[in-house]
Amino acid sequence: xxxIPNLLSVSRIALCLPLLLVDAMTMSFWVLYVIGxxxxxxxxxxxxxxxxxxxxxxxxxxxxDFVFVLAVGYKLFPWxxxxxxxxxxxxxxxxxxxxxxxxxxxxxxxxxxxxxKANKLTGFLLFIGMMTIGQSYFxxxxxxxxxxxxxxxxxxxxxxxxxxx
Numbered sequence: 001x002x003x004i005p006n007l008l009s010v011s012r013i014a015l016c017l018p019l020l021l022v023d024a025m026t027m028s029f030w031v032l033y034v035i036g037x038x039x040x041x042x043x044x045x046x047x048x049x050x051x052x053x054x055x056x057x058x059x060x061x062x063x064x065d066f067v068f069v070l071a072v073g074y075k076l077f078p079w080x081x082x083x084x085x086x087x088x089x090x091x092x093x094x095x096x097x098x099x100x101x102x103x104x105x106x107x108x109x110x111x112x113x114x115x116x117k118a119n120k121l122t123g124f125l126l127f128i129g130m131m132t133i134g135q136s137y138f139x140x141x142x143x144x145x146x147x148x149x150x151x152x153x154x155x156x157x158x159x160x161x162x163x164x165x
Contacts, residue, residue: 005047006057008039009064015039016071024075030131036068037127044115062113072130079133082142089146096153103160114159118152 015036022028043061047053082090101111113119125145132138 001050002052004050005043005052006060008043008046009057009060012036012039012043012064013067016067019068019071019075024079025134029075033072033130036072040065040068040123040127076130076133083139086139086142086146089143089150093146093149093153096150096157100153100157100160103157107160107163112160114156116152116156116159118148118155122149122152 015032019029019032019036022032040061043057043064047057097113101113104110104112122145125148129138129141129145132141
């Protein structure tokens with residue numbers, strides 16, 4: 001039972017190979033995507049619920065998230081038809097998060113990304129939002145997600161710089 005959260009994280013990494021091999025925007029892709037996203041939601045929840053949280057598990061989850069996002073991003077990037085202003089917003093969120101990582105290193109001597117409610121909401125909205133690519137309302141939803149992501153990044157930076165992590 002203690003290893004279930006870590007096994008879910010490892011399975012998300014392993015899932016990336018078939019995800020890279022199927023065509024994007026197909027039923028096979030979306031099934032793998034939903035399975036990967038579900039493992040992401042379950043691993044942390046189960047680790048807390050089973051009281052088996054560990055530094056190793058947190059790092060493994062972070063690695064699995066990174067690999068999964070890279071694989072999904074690689075497959076979906078060609079399908080993203082976003083206005084230039086939205087790309088600017090995405091870069092702004094990225095810069096704020098990079099600044100937060102630097103501040104985290106200065107304050108805590110390691111890079112940490114906080115699991116705030118706003119960051120969790122951002123992740124959930126991104127997960128759901130990607131499944132609306134190609135829909136008429138996708139750009140509006142993408143703007144909403146970008147605004148939530150910017151708020152979450154600013155909040156995270158505030159918590160890091162005030163040493164409330």
